[in-house]
Amino acid sequence: xxxxxxxxxxxxxxxxxxxxxxxxxxxxxxxxxxxxxxxxxxxxxxxxxxxxxxxxxxxxxxxxxxxxxxxxxxxxxxxxxxxxxxxxxxxxxxxxxxxxxxxxxxxxxxxxxxxxxxxxxxxxxxxxxxxxxxxxxxxxxxxxxxxxxxxxxxxxxxxxxxxxxxxxxxxxxxxxxxxxxxxxxxxxxxxxxxxxxxxxxxxxxxxxxxxxx
Amino acid sequence: xxxxxxxxxxxxxxxxxxxxxxxxxxxxxxxxxxxxxxxxxxxxxxxxxxxxxxxxxxxxxxxxxxxxxxxxxxxxxxxxxxxxxxxxxxxxxxxxxxxxxxxxxxxxxxxxxxxxxxxxxxxxxxxxxxxxxxxxxxxxxxxxxxxxxxxxxxxxxxxxxxxxxxxxxxxxxxxxxxxxxxxxxxxxxxxxxxxxxxxxxxxxxxxxxxxxxxxxxx
Numbered sequence: 001x002x003x004x005x006x007x008x009x010x011x012x013x014x015x016x017x018x019x020x021x022x023x024x025x026x027x028x029x030x031x032x033x034x035x036x037x038x039x040x041x042x043x044x045x046x047x048x049x050x051x052x053x054x055x056x057x058x059x060x061x062x063x064x065x066x067x068x069x070x071x072x073x074x075x076x077x078x079x080x081x082x083x084x085x086x087x088x089x090x091x092x093x094x095x096x097x098x099x100x101x102x103x104x105x106x107x108x109x110x111x112x113x114x115x116x117x118x119x120x121x122x123x124x125x126x127x128x129x130x131x132x133x134x135x136x137x138x139x140x141x142x143x144x145x146x147x148x149x150x151x152x153x154x155x156x157x158x159x160x161x162x163x164x165x166x167x168x169x170x171x172x173x174x175x176x177x178x179x180x181x182x183x184x185x186x187x188x189x190x191x192x193x194x195x196x197x198x199x200x201x202x203x204x205x206x207x208x209x210x211x212x213x
Numbered sequence: 214x215x216x217x218x219x220x221x222x223x224x225x226x227x228x229x230x231x232x233x234x235x236x237x238x239x240x241x242x243x244x245x246x247x248x249x250x251x252x253x254x255x256x257x258x259x260x261x262x263x264x265x266x267x268x269x270x271x272x273x274x275x276x277x278x279x280x281x282x283x284x285x286x287x288x289x290x291x292x293x294x295x296x297x298x299x300x301x302x303x304x305x306x307x308x309x310x311x312x313x314x315x316x317x318x319x320x321x322x323x324x325x326x327x328x329x330x331x332x333x334x335x336x337x338x339x340x341x342x343x344x345x346x347x348x349x350x351x352x353x354x355x356x357x358x359x360x361x362x363x364x365x366x367x368x369x370x371x372x373x374x375x376x377x378x379x380x381x382x383x384x385x386x387x388x389x390x391x392x393x394x395x396x397x398x399x400x401x402x403x404x405x406x407x408x409x410x411x412x413x414x415x416x417x418x419x420x421x422x423x424x425x426x427x428x429x430x431x
Contacts, residue, residue: 089426132394
């Protein structure tokens with residue numbers, strides 16, 4: 001039976017950072033995954049490990065609606081099942097060879113992942129859209145206090161660069177978290193860059209780097 | 214034009230890469246950098262007393278710094294690759310060329326320690342490399358907000374070519390590139406350029422080539 005945490009959505013990336021026909025690495029509580037967008041624009045994810053030789057599938061490449069390993073070209077479908085083994089073109093791979101599909105969905109320009117399929121969609125923030133993600137070597141508490149934010153269930157709200165900003169957190173370890181910042185959709189380009197700069201300052205403070213610490 | 218070259222050197226690769234993107238033929242002379250230390254032998258020290266590679270020789274004209282070689286190739290064969298006229302664009306290009314030296318010293322330094330057992334404080338090199346990568350990520354994010362893909366202006370330039378190799382090879386020095394989505398998109402755009410060439414550790418985009426497993430058209 002799946003643990004409670006398996007059926008929970010975790011914010012893992014910014015939608016705009018994953019172009020059609022590309023694959024990127026991301027972190028789930030249970031370990032690394034490869035998130036890929038097929039040529040059709042549909043998003044998929046699976047374990048970041050080729051079942052053949054253990055190569056990271058996020059180093060691989062996307063063709064059409066398939067993900068291929070960079071090492072020996074094993075090709076996986078949207079269900080994570082191996083479709084082709086280039087060294088043995090005549091062999092139909094057994095259905096048991098798969099790379100561990102992970103559920104993904106997109107809300108507010110944020111990619112969320114879950115090990116098991118949760119019943120409810122991820123939390124929504126009407127009128128907000130993802131700005132950027134950054135990895136911070138600090139705890140959520142340290143990040144929240146560095147921006148004088150309010151934290152409820154891993155979601156920090158704070159004023160950054162003069163804008164009301166929402167920070168989603170994905171805890172990678174005791175002193176490491178991925179932060180995905182959301183801003184009101186109408187925020188100007190100039191203010192988005194300002195908030196990005198404020199996020200860099202927030203990271204320096206939370207990590208205790210520089211004079212501000 | 215002769216390039217004294219070492220296949221595993223990101224600085225030599227910068228010159229080979231730009232030459233290929235410009236369609237310029239270089240005559241390559243392989244230097245036994247490791248373990249032979251041929252760049253420290255008299256023949257090459259006579260050409261370049263600094264004892265470094267690459268060295269570019271165009272008849273009697275000799276260059277020993279890769280950033281200068283990029284500027285030379287661009288102004289001679291591909292003026293679009295170097296900023297011209299706009300004072301801010303020219304200055305920004307110089308700034309990124311100077312920044313690329315920081316990448317060489319930090320990420321490149323960590324790579325030499327990890328790959329070729331050079332002496333050095335690996336942890337210090339890696340953490341100053343991360344500082345440089347974070348700066349680059351933030352700058353490329355700001356470029357994306359205003360619709361840009363490359364470091365300066367609307368098109369790829371010698372600024373991108375100068376910074377790309379040591380960034381792409383950061384994992385050789387055990388510095389992860391996973392946390393940098395804007396750097397990932399920038400590197401992808403560079404790898405998609407017509408004329409792009411590989412070096413060990415930097416591969417081309419396989420998906421741009423014809424699918425070898427595709428059913429042949431009947």
